[in-house]
Amino acid sequence: MSHAGIHHVTAVSGPAPRNLDFYSAVLGLRLVKKTVNFDDPGTYHLYYGDEVGQPGTIVTFFPWAHAAQGRVGPGETQEIALRAPAAAIGFWAHRFLEKGVDHDGLSKRFGETVLTFRDPDGMHLALIGVPGIEAEPAWAGNDIAVDHAVRGLHSVTLLERDGGPTGAILTDVLGFAEDGREDTTVRYRAKGTTIGGVVDIRTVGDFPPGKFGTGSIHHLAFRAADDAAEAAMVEKLVRDHGIRTTEQKDRNYFRSVYFREPGHVLFEIATDVPGFDVDEPRATLGEALKLPAFLEPRRAEIEAALGPLA
Incomplete structure (x- = not known):
């Protein structure tokens, strides 16, 4: 059964070892793929997720050690x-105190308990306490018991001057429907999707402009079951919204097209197939540096430029 929803989110971090320590050792996510930015192979591309890296659990990073904030x-x-799990939020609040993670007090958002925090690069994150998910599979490691472990993505929040046109793309092309409003935020939910199934659009009008750098989120990827589903979405974007995407790009673990939505956020549509175990066994995901075939002849040069992760 195919699902709509978020496939992954990609952001920019500072030094790669610090990024790995935070997302693996502090948050307990699994490093499911250690590769490079295919368009800039002097930079790591690190993928974190659940045990197999299923769509809806993935957060990825381009570590640019010397980029500005x-x-x-x-x-x-x-x-x-x-x-x-809702019962685990207290554990996470205590863990953040213990690990020196910059975080806030508990709050409520659309009726759910929220613990907001920042990673070492100042990127905004949150843990949402969701009742009844304790039995879902979870990657447990780095002294985090399975009862407390993260269960994939809950949502992303988009900051828009006018959220209406972006909402139209979510509902007409990407498989979401409006699911509620709270203050200046409209919530959209992908029907039948639990992991990575929510996008919140916060309308801010003439909010001061941002500055791209470390701690910034580079792009947001949405799911397409396969090439045919992706092609249908591309056709609908052109036909009904006058938006053209890039040509399809093979990212080894999924195939993608990219476009700027009406509010200027960079969106990607990524196929669920073939997945992260296409080039290494599930038991050893993320252990070896994996390169696409066109970069293999440059492996020695690339490894020397990347430097160690630990």
Whole structure:
């Protein structure tokens, strides 16, 4: 059965070892793929997710060690929210205190308990306490018990000057429907999708412009079951909204097209197939540096430029 929803979110971080320590050792996500930015192979591309890296659990990073600090503004993704069992939120609040993670007090959003925090690059994140998900599979490691572990993406929050045109793309092309309003935020939900099934659009009018850099979210990817489903979405974008995408790009683990939505956020449509175990066994995902075939002849040069992760 195919699902709509978020496939992955990609952001920019500072030094790669620090990024790995936070997302693996502090948040307990699995490093499911260690590769490079195919368009800039002197930079790592690190993928974190659940045990197999299923769509809806993936957060990825381009670590640019010397980039300037970013600042969020309209036309950007403001926040990435992760799912955790509702009973585990107290554990996470204590863990953040223990680990020195910059975080806020508990709050409520659309009736759910929210623990907002920042990663070492200042990127905005949240843990959303979701009742009844304790039995869902979870990757447990780095002293985090399975009862407390993150269960994939909950949502993203987009910051828009006018959220209406963006909402039209979500509902008409990407498989979402409006699911509620709270203050200046409209919630959209993908029917039948639990992991990565929510997009919140916060309308801010003439909010000060942002500055792209470390801690910024680069793009937001949505799911397409396969090439045919992706092609149908591309056709609908052109026919009904006058938006053209890039040509399809093979990212080894999915195939993608990219476009700027009306509010200027960079959107991607990524296929669910073939998945992250296409080039290494599930048991050892993320352990070896994987390169696409066209970069293999440059492996020695690339490895020397990347430097160690730990």
